[in-house]
Amino acid sequence: MTTCGELARFLMAYLDRELPEEQRASFEQHLKACPPCVIYLKTYEATIRLCKKSCAEDARLPGAVPEALVQAILKARRATK
């Protein structure tokens, strides 16, 4: 079962469709059960899209998620426990 930490770590691979089938399925299962991670994923995707638009290169953004967003997700997770 994918945890939130794993999800954050493999998000880029997931979006690039580089995850093995099994891990991908586990990933999607986690997304179904964890709304904060869906928000995280969508924000991440939007960030990449924006950057691809504004950058000439196919820029990768490891660790480019704003700290405030990370904190908000962690807080939301604690609240749903």
Ligand SMILES: [Zn+2]
């Ligand atoms: Zn999660």
